[in-house]
Amino acid sequence: MGTTPKIIALDDDPTGSQTVHSCLLLLQWDVETLVLGLKDDSPLMFVLTNTRALSPEQAEAVTREVCQNLKVAIPQAGVEEFLVVSRSDSTLRGHYPIETDAIAAELGPFDAHFMVPAFFEGGRITRDSIHYVVQNGTPVPAHETEFAKDSVFGYSTAYLPDYVAEKTGGAIAPEQVERFTLERMRSGVSDALMRLEGNVCVAVDGETQADLNTFAQEVLAAAADGKRFLFRSAASLLTALAALPPQPIAAEDMAQYVKDHHPGAILIGSHVKKTTQQLAELLKAPGIVGVEVDVTQMLDDWAAGRSRLLDSTLAQVSQIHAQGQTPAIYTSREELTFPDVQIRLAFGEQVSGLLMDIVRGLPSDLGFLISKGGITSNDTLSQGLALRTTRLLGQILPGVSVVRTAADHPQFAAMPVVLFPGNVGDENALALAYQRLS
Structure with missing residues (x-):
């Protein structure tokens, strides 16, 4: 062969x-x-x-x-x-x-x-x-x-x-x-x-x-x-x-990767029903404080709504982090309707742009970041964290990957990032991933 x-x-x-x-x-x-x-x-x-x-x-x-x-x-x-x-x-x-x-x-x-x-x-x-x-x-x-x-x-x-x-x-x-x-x-x-x-x-x-x-x-x-x-x-x-051997650090021991045991942040963009159920369970977890980003404020005037939402979200996040807690930042859940697919996609891009501005504004001493939703996760890596490549550490739950930023990352050095697909895991899965890191 x-x-x-x-x-x-x-x-x-x-x-x-x-x-x-x-x-x-x-x-x-x-x-x-x-x-x-x-x-x-x-x-x-x-x-x-x-x-x-x-x-x-x-x-x-x-x-x-x-x-x-x-x-x-x-x-x-x-x-x-x-x-x-x-x-x-x-x-x-x-x-x-x-x-x-x-x-x-x-x-x-x-x-x-x-x-x-x-x-x-x-x-x-x-x-x-x-x-x-x-x-x-x-x-x-x-x-x-x-x-x-x-x-x-x-x-x-x-x-x-x-x-x-x-x-x-x-x-x-x-x-x-x-x-x-x-x-x-x-x-x-x-x-x-x-x-x-x-x-x-x-x-x-x-x-x-x-x-x-x-x-x-x-x-x-x-x-x-x-x-x-x-x-x-x-x-x-x-x-x-x-045909790989088992991953270097087991899923339940992933907290070893967290920087200085600092609290993290959780970003939730996915809208599938499963994500909304997982969010509800996560918000009951100790140490979690929910921060809703009401994207309907961007419907009439994208620019003004976006800048207002960004300022208020980052102010809340900064306060929660200073108290040693973990913000769960999530987009409003109601299903919005649009005249056509193009406008829907364009609005989705605006929301994603706002979420990436939020990522760039997160405290630089974060212990970890959990990103929920496939598209949200891709944007987090490529735009929010501006990575060219990243090394996959393994899975924290079945189907849920953890990567880590480089040691010389200008803002978030050696930070574990969880890539959590929208439609994976039972309703407790998001809370469990958080617990394994905290």
Whole structure:
């Protein structure tokens, strides 16, 4: 077998590294930064493109730009073999097939692209090519959940061959999708992998990590034999491909990373129902003081509303911090309606801009920061903290990652930052992450 391929994940929000550790997350993708990631000792690297927050046109442009720079960086870094993973949401929301098409156009041709949405830590499994979200212990077909009603990425079916046909506008018909069912997966797909060609779409089942671990070993063997594969997956496949040992410090001992045992801050941007339930539990925790950011004040006059909100929020935060407590800063929860998607996205950008101004105004002796919501977390890393790369320490809860800023960060040196996806964990999860750090 040849050298182990470098696994390059293009992540459409910063939470896809939620099952791995000790690797670099890149927040920029110029050639020089990509070379840093490619040369790093870890078997995998993440490029945080944040495309789930972008329009289809922007998502395609960013994906192409990353791939064009990778074409230059890969030989510069001396990497011989690589696998590309388009990491996206385990509830089937995202720019498919835009991203996989862009990757194939720039880095192809590929023999196949695999749809692997299973994410076991989050209770997402795929059986008979139908993708399920486990809710209160019961697997529910993904199209029957709130995620399928997403105003930007909605879909009508969780049967992957039909989902692919729907998303590709019929360019790939359901019967053209190859199905790796559990039965096939468990009897071995090595021969089938070698026969794939022409960038055929393959829907991959998975009920346990063991299913994907075996599949990953077969994929790596086929790749070593010259097959070229592309993946559209959630996080669990990355665990399987990277085959890492346990993380350096266990989840329950993560308080070791907190700076001088100082209190932290918690920033909550996500609006999914699960986040709102988790926030309610967090606000009951000792040492937490809620700070509501009433974004409706920005509806009439963005600029004036934003500057007023920023001043009042930072004044409250400063006072709470001085008393040795942890502010939980959250955007107002009511569902706002907008005349169209463009205005909704523009307002979302304004709110995110305000949250990043708040991050930049936080006390510099914070012990830790918890960021709740995928897009919020990406903005926190790339804009609020202005990071170029960051090292992933591991997970504080299943599916919830912790990174750390560099020791020479100008404002928040060596500070642990928790990247908490909107739709992960039970209602006590946010409070538990806070307790593990305090």
